[in-house]
Amino acid sequence: MEFDSSFLPVLIITLAAFFSSMVTAIVGAGGGTALLLLMLYMVPAGNVVAVHGCIQLVSNFARVAMFWRHMHWPVIVRFVIPMPAGVYLGLQIYEMMDHDGLQLVIASFVLLSLVIRPPSSPEARGLPKGIYYVTGFFIGAANIIVGVLSPILGAILRLERLPKEQLVGTLGFFGFAGNVFKIAGFAFVGFAFAPYAVMVACASLATIAGTYAGKRLLAGISSRTFTIAFQIMLGAMATRLIWTALS
Template sequence: MIELLMPPELALSIVGLLLGVSFFASFITAAFGLGGGAVLLALMAILLPPAALIPVHGVVQLGSNLGRAGTMLRHVVWASLPAFTVGSLIGVALGGVLAVNFPPWMVQVGIGCFIIWSVLARPPRWMATNAGLTGTISSFLTMFFGATGVFVAVFTKSLGLSRHGLVSTHAALMTVQHGLKSVMFAVLGFAFAPWAGLIIGMILFGLLGTLAGRQVLNRLTDHRFMLALNGILLVTAARLIWAGLTGE
């Protein structure tokens, strides 16, 4: 039965590792707000063919965020969703149509510096008032870069929500973004069928990770949650800058 989870080019050990990483990544995001998507992308970049990396990661993240939003639906703050959705449509369309591909190092360094500035200083006013622009920029970048959840997290963090509101609202916004991105990759011709078993398995393990991480979230205070979130943001930003400057 497990063979159904394996695309032809992946060994059983690799499939098992990807399932475990999916659990761990969802656990991190459910407990601390974000970070899991970047961890998952980093491991998948090593284990998957480059052409499959961003599309497969996008669908797995769609399932993970949908599960997280669904389990905390009553905490979602819906006000920013319509504008973010419109912005995401624009960003995904531009990213899918434009032939321009920004150098990855430039995107990594730019996002990393922006995140550090937003954590250490007051987030820019437009991050709290313009969900549409946030959706456009982050959705455009995610077509090339993959894990831009940290960018969207700067927006949700600026809204001043409780820890449950922040995690659930962020998940709802990322569900929209990854959903639109996955549709665009399908339109562009990526064949998801050979990867369907692996994707389903990773989504299911991600849901288990979400349920486990939510138990940690319930035990944190809002203050400790924000400390953990800021710490993850800074570490992720530093890693992005390092990767961009060194190519690692």
């Protein structure tokens, strides 16, 4: 399948980028996965992860800028440090790895995380911080192959019991860092981004507008409503990944 760079496909992807970034700004995750699934109908499967990463980079950057005061830095630093090594590993095994098997493992983990209740004691919250070094490495590798890993990251951060703004902002930084390293990795191996420049530019601008709209809506959503919506989104994404892996 060749990419059709005519007006209609670019318009569809641009509108999808706006609404997907708005959803992500409200719920914390899920918009990027929806955009990736739509792009698979218009962009060759071998190219979609790299191109999607360019659009998501701008979306994540906008979210980082708008939620900068809400970042959870102790987790972010541990997550980002090992990512370049993971990206290098992902590039080495890109042609050999069973993509469906990886999706199945990720989605199963997400569904399991939804039935695990966060600790009720304020002193017993979250995972050991060292876990994020391991997570950052494996996310760096898997991000090259799967493209969107917000379900597993959202499931892990949910156990940290973060406020909704901090959860959205920290997930945004995870996505920003992951896409920076992913794009650098694909550029290193010679991926041709130029044929997608117009679409990426239009969709990227749309993600900024969508993130702003979502942030405005987020302020009026209660924590309980946000948590329920976030869990529903995670469950829907995980179910979709399992269906794709098994079909």
